[in-house]
Amino acid sequence: MRLATALAACAIAGLVLAPAPWLVSDFALSLTLSCLMYVGLAVSWAMFSGATNYLSLATAAFFGIGAYVTAWGHGTLPYAVAVPLGGLAAALFAAAIGAAVLHLRGAYFAVITFGLGELVRHAITYGEKTWARTVGRVISDPPATETVYLVVLALALAAVATAAAVRASRFGLALAGVGSDEERARTLGVNTRLVKTGGFALAAFFAGALGAAVAVRWTYIEPASVFNPFIGFQTVLIAMVGGAHTLAGPIASAVVFSVLTELLRLQFPYAYLIVLGALLILLVLYLPGGLASLLERWKWRQRHA
Amino acid sequence: MPEPVLSARAVTVRFGGLVACDGVDLDVRAGELVGLIGPNGAGKTTFFHALSGVLAPDAGRLIVGGADLTGRPAHVFARHGVARTFQTPRVFRDMTALENVRFGMEFAGRSRVHAHDAFDDPQAILGFLGLGEAAAVPAGALTPARQRLLEIGMALAARPRVLLLDEVAAGLTHAELEASAALIRRVRDELGVAVVWIEHAVRVLMDQVERVAVLHQGRKIADGDPRAVARDPAVVEAYLGEEIEPQRLAA
Numbered sequence: 001m002r003l004a005t006a007l008a009a010c011a012i013a014g015l016v017l018a019p020a021p022w023l024v025s026d027f028a029l030s031l032t033l034s035c036l037m038y039v040g041l042a043v044s045w046a047m048f049s050g051a052t053n054y055l056s057l058a059t060a061a062f063f064g065i066g067a068y069v070t071a072w073g074h075g076t077l078p079y080a081v082a083v084p085l086g087g088l089a090a091a092l093f094a095a096a097i098g099a100a101v102l103h104l105r106g107a108y109f110a111v112i113t114f115g116l117g118e119l120v121r122h123a124i125t126y127g128e129k130t131w132a133r134t135v136g137r138v139i140s141d142p143p144a145t146e147t148v149y150l151v152v153l154a155l156a157l158a159a160v161a162t163a164a165a166v167r168a169s170r171f172g173l174a175l176a177g178v179g180s181d182e183e184r185a186r187t188l189g190v191n192t193r194l195v196k197t198g199g200f201a202l203a204a205f206f207a208g209a210l211g212a213a214v215a216v217r218w219t220y221i222e223p224a225s226v227f228n229p230f231i232g233f234q235t236v237l238i239a240m241v242g243g244a245h246t247l248a249g250p251i252a253s254a255v256v257f258s259v260l261t262e263l264l265r266l267q268f269p270y271a272y273l274i275v276l277g278a279l280l281i282l283l284v285l286y287l288p289g290g291l292a293s294l295l296e297r298w299k300w301r302q303r304h305a
Numbered sequence: 306m307p308e309p310v311l312s313a314r315a316v317t318v319r320f321g322g323l324v325a326c327d328g329v330d331l332d333v334r335a336g337e338l339v340g341l342i343g344p345n346g347a348g349k350t351t352f353f354h355a356l357s358g359v360l361a362p363d364a365g366r367l368i369v370g371g372a373d374l375t376g377r378p379a380h381v382f383a384r385h386g387v388a389r390t391f392q393t394p395r396v397f398r399d400m401t402a403l404e405n406v407r408f409g410m411e412f413a414g415r416s417r418v419h420a421h422d423a424f425d426d427p428q429a430i431l432g433f434l435g436l437g438e439a440a441a442v443p444a445g446a447l448t449p450a451r452q453r454l455l456e457i458g459m460a461l462a463a464r465p466r467v468l469l470l471d472e473v474a475a476g477l478t479h480a481e482l483e484a485s486a487a488l489i490r491r492v493r494d495e496l497g498v499a500v501v502w503i504e505h506a507v508r509v510l511m512d513q514v515e516r517v518a519v520l521h522q523g524r525k526i527a528d529g530d531p532r533a534v535a536r537d538p539a540v541v542e543a544y545l546g547e548e549i550e551p552q553r554l555a556a
Contacts (some may be wrong), residue, residue, distance in 0.1 A: 056371035170411050176406060180397040187357055187414025188463055 006164035010157045017153055021146040023239075033149055033217075037210055039165065041231070042158035042205035042250035044239040047163040048199040049236075050244030051175040055103070055110040060232035061117030062086070062090035062204040066211025068124060068225035071137040083151055083212045091201040093120075098200040102193065102209045114229070122228035136222030139283020143216055144214040159206045163247055166202075175199050207235075217273045241283050243292025253291055308371060309336050313385065313465045316355050318348075325351040327523035328365065333467055333501055338493045340510045340531070341503045344543055349503045350392055352520065353469050356388065356501070357389045358382035362415070370466060376477035383413035384495035388465035392472050398445030402455055403445050406430050413548050417464035417515030424452060426494065430458045430470035450477055454485075467499040468492065474506055486513045511535065519543065 020032055022257060049056050066086030073082045101112050109274060128134050142148075166172040174195045177185030186192050216226055232258070241251025260279070264272035309332040318326040325348045333339055341476040343349050354360035354369065360380035365377045369385040388409070397405050406427040424430055431437050434454045439447060444455055453473050460468055470489065474482045486509050493500050504510040511517065519534060521525040521543040527534045534540055 101548050105418040173404075173408065173499050174410060176400070177397060179398060182373075183359065183379070184391070184397070185408075185412075186379040187359065187383055187389055188409045188459060189415070192379070253481045 001167040005166050007161055010161045010164075014153065014157050018150065019124050021149050024261060027064035029145070029149060031262050031267060032260065034262070035213075035255045036149075036152050036156040036256035037214055038238055038258050039251050040152070040206055040210050040233065041235040042242065042254045043156075043163050043247070044159045044203045045235050046239040046242075046244040046246075046250045047159075047166055048175070048203040050246075050250075051167075051172065052199065054105070054178075054196065055236070056200065056203070057110050057114035057229075057236065058094070058097075058117050059202070059235045061113075061120045061205050062094060062207035062227050063211035064091055064117070064121060064124075064223070064227035065090045066208035066213075067221060069208075070138070070212045070215040071221040071226075074139055075141070076138065077086040079147065079151070079216065079294060083155075083209050084202075086212025086215075087205040087209030090211070091205040092210075094204030095197055095201040096151055098197040099193070102196045102200065114232075117229070117232065122221045123225075125223045136220050139216050139221060141220050142219070148216060149162060152210065155206065155209050155213060157230040158252065159249070162202070162206075165249060171195065171198070177273055209281075237280060241280070241287075242292055243290030246290070246292040249290050249292030256291075276289050307334055309333055309368075310370055311356065311501075312366075312368040313356060314366040316352065316362045316367065318351050319326075319363050320362055322459070322461065324523050326362070326520075327357060329525050331356075331498050331525070335466065335499055335501045336493060336497050337346050338490065338514050338528065339499075340514035340517035341501055341520065342427070342507050342517060346522075347520040347543075348523040349481065349520055350471055351375045351523075353389060353402055353471055353501075353503065356382075357387050357469055374380055380413070383463055384416065385419060386464070386466035387469065388413065388460035388463040389458040389469035390453065390460055390473060394449060394456050395483070396444035396447075396452050396459070398443065399495070400444060401441050401519060402436055402458075403427050403440040404445055405455055406458045410457045410464075413463035413465075424461060424464070426429065427458075427462060428460055433461075433491075434458050438448075448483060450481060454488075457488075457492070461496070461498075465498055465502065470500060470502045472502045472503055472505055474509065482509055483542075486510075486527070489513065492496055 017032070021029055043054065045059055048054065066089065069086035070082045073085070077085065097116055101109065104112060174185065174190045177190055178192050178196060182192055200202050211226065215226060218225065238253045238257050239250040243249030260275060264275050268275060306330060311333040313329060313331045315326055315328040315330060316326055317324065323481055329352055340350055351360065351491045358374065358377060358381060361376050366373060369375070369382060369387055372385055374382055374385060397408065410427060428437070428440060431440055434457060436451060436454055436458065439451065444452060447455060457470070457473065465556055474485045477485060489500060492498055502510060502514065514531060516529060517531045517534050519540050526539045527537045528545060
């Protein structure tokens with residue numbers, strides 16, 4: 001029932017948002033694109049990390065891998081191939097490292113996923129310098145903005161639909177069991193290693209595909225910009241502020257964050273990061289359960305009024 | 306004699322220099338109700354960890370329903386029909402009681418069948434345990450005693466052939482303890498599930514089981530009829546200084 005509702009909401013959102021490139025200003029379109037990108041990143045992150053409590057900081061790495069698939073394939077791979085291929089490359093990378101590091105928990109897992117991202121960034125920097133004799137790649141012939149927008153919209157909606165389907169499935173139940181008490185889940189027959197690796201790879205697919213899709217918007221691609229740790233931190237913050245254990249929380253929070261970032265950047269071009277940081281601290285201090293907990297609290301009051 | 310459903314051969318578990326289980330043998334046959342006792346630190350829980358695949362033994366073999374599962378992960382043991390509870394209840398706190406039971410059925414229990422159709426419904430399992438009205442309550446909000454019962458329900462939903470119970474009666478009043486003991490007998494009688502039961506309340510346990518094994522300092526020092534075991538000099542020796550007087554067990 002809830003799955004059907006979520007899928008219907010995705011379909012409606014798709015119909016409403018698809019004509020935007022032909023109706024709104026360039027600024028509004030760019031803002032919507034940024035919202036959609038963070039919706040996709042935050043929802044897919046929460047699908048794995050919110051359910052299992054494995055805090056992954058590898059989003060920037062997956063995103064960057066996707067972006068580099070686009071960069072390397074530019075001129076030979078059609079955009080429609082580069083995007084899913086970028087997702088697939090990130091998912092394969094996640095499955096490989098997941099098998100190796102998913103026995104680590106808590107801070108250890110967070111630190112190692114962050115470290116792995118840095119490792120990939122430096123490996124690509126080194127490889128490009130040594131073999132390709134370049135520090136960056138130029139996207140000379142990017143697809144039309146409308147195409148990029150529609151692809152990112154499709155990816156964001158696919159991430160939401162997938163997350164909703166996972167929550168309603170046995171796989172989602174297994175992920176929740178891992179998050180609640182991993183050893184208990186194992187003694188009840190869950191192959192936790194497989195479930196964790198699968199969930200991690202599925203989340204990585206969306207980050208990689210989004211990286212591949214968005215990369216064409218930058219004319220110049222270099223490791224420092226596409227493996228930007230800020231993208232990873234922003235994703236985690238958005239999901240946590242929204243409520244990583246919910247589906248709607250990260251979506252709402254991604255929109256609020258992207259709009260807020262943009263407005264603050266316009267109003268206070270030098271101080272916006274300071275204001276954003278202060279807002280974050282306030283949110284974490286006074287609303288640790290995320291924005292979703294506000295709604296839950298309100299519903300609880302309605303019931304007990 | 307029928308084939309054992311669970312067979313431990315010379316199981317040894319070491320923690321650094323400490324030998325927690327030292328060459329323990331145990332055969333459990335279908336429908337058997339076996340008590341496992343021993344003073345504090347005798348290695349009972351460690352032995353359960355080995356029997357359920359939570360810990361891989363350093364030596365020895367574990368055979369479940371004829372399949373050698375030595376060294377395999379816990380989920381493989383669960384899928385072969387070994388279900389267990391934990392000494393401190395380990396329920397999924399944010400899930401409802403019903404979801405907790407359904408969890409066992411969705412995974413370990415999925416490819417297995419129960420002898421009894423009545424246990425194919427999570428709600429029926431909760432009813433059997435007297436938790437019927439708590440179905441929609443988050444498991445974390447239940448009292449510890451009820452969480453212990455819920456853990457039995459989670460294990461039963463996994464459609465086990467052998468159920469390992471680690472101190473399900475800890476912290477219960479005498480009346481609750483008698484009720485739990487009766488419940489465990491019913492699990493065996495009505496479902497035909499073999500049960501291995503660790504309990505600190507040795508007297509209640511001895512009244513219920515037809516066989517008891519005693520661990521002491523990681524070794525099995527006795528295994529057999531409860532009355533005979535209670536008179537065993539090695540068992541009496543092991544329990545010296547504990548609050549339970551073994552002489553009284555024989556009474």
